[in-house]
Amino acid sequence: MKLARFVPAATCVLSLLAAIVATGALAQGRQGGGFGGQGGGAGQVGGRQGQLPPRDATGPLAGTDQAVGSGIIRGRVVTADNGTPVRRAQVRLQSAELRANRLATTDAQGRFEFKDLPAGRWTLTASKAGFMTLRFGQRRPYEAGTPIDLSDGQLMERADFSMPRGAAVTGRVFDEFGEPVANARVQVLRYQMVQGARRLMPAGGGDQSDDTGAFRIYGLSPGDYFVSATLRVGNGPFDDQGGDATSYAATYYPGTGNISEAQRITLAVGQEQPNVNFALQPVRTVKISGVAIDSSGATMSSGM
DSSP states (O other), rough: OHHHHHHHHHHHHHHHHHHHHHHHHHHHHHHHHHHHHHHHHHHHHHHHHSOOOOOGGHHHHHHOOOOSSSEEEEEEEETTTTBBBBBBOOOEEEEEETEEEEEEEOOSSSSEEEEEEEEEHHHHEEOOOOOOOTTTOOTTTTOOOOEEEETTTEEEEOEEEEBOOEEEEEEEETTTSSOOOSSSSSEEEEEEEEETTTEEEEEEEEEEEESEEEEEEEEEEEEEEEEEEOOOOSSSTTOOOOTOOEEOOOTTTTBBBBBBGGOEEEOTTEEEEOOOOEEEEEOOOOOOOOOBOOOTSSSSOOOO
16 A cells, blocks of 8 residues: 555656656757757858958958959159159059059059059059159149049050159258257148138148258149248157246248248249258247146046
């Protein structure tokens, strides 16, 4: 009788265990299906990785444009004065509509070539230190060039440039005592139309005076220019200058802080303008000190 009483109970326990095992197996099966789905996703990702997107394509066009066609543009870069080949000039080919940008360097004969070009509108620019930067088709300084409308399979062989030598300005920068000033930033400026207004804008790359105060700015187009020099004393605006409260204002040649009193320099093609020498204008500086606090009145730290 005792054994018969335990049989139904044992049977119930075994049934419960079987149900638990079955539920676990079902859950494991579902998880296995889930991992299988993830594995399939990983396989798709792996498949996509096997084919790089266009912007990551490798090869000779990497880092430029991705569109490839069958057009070709060839040309030659020579000097405007005697037709000598300009070696190692940089020729840049760009297309805004194709978002394309390519660069070539001329060989010993001044020749360059762009291959595998898709159809579209292209602009071509040639540059080299000491020469005026030119756009293809440009005839006068600051004039817009002529775009090249290239069709698929077209060969353009005479995209030539005749580069004038750039003008240059040389001189020296001094302080109020006639001593040479090193590390002064020297720039040439010219008036340009910007958003409908006539403004004085930097032209050319500028230069920094050496230990003798000398500077040279080259590669300039013909035109009217003003020359300015600036010097930042110390390494920052809050540096202690040892009690010397003297600094220098932006100064225009021949030595004035007023642009209306500056002397205009007119340059011709390839002209070298020497002896643009002038002294910086000293000004008195003041020191402003205080305490910075936040909205709650607490003192701020590490703030600017």
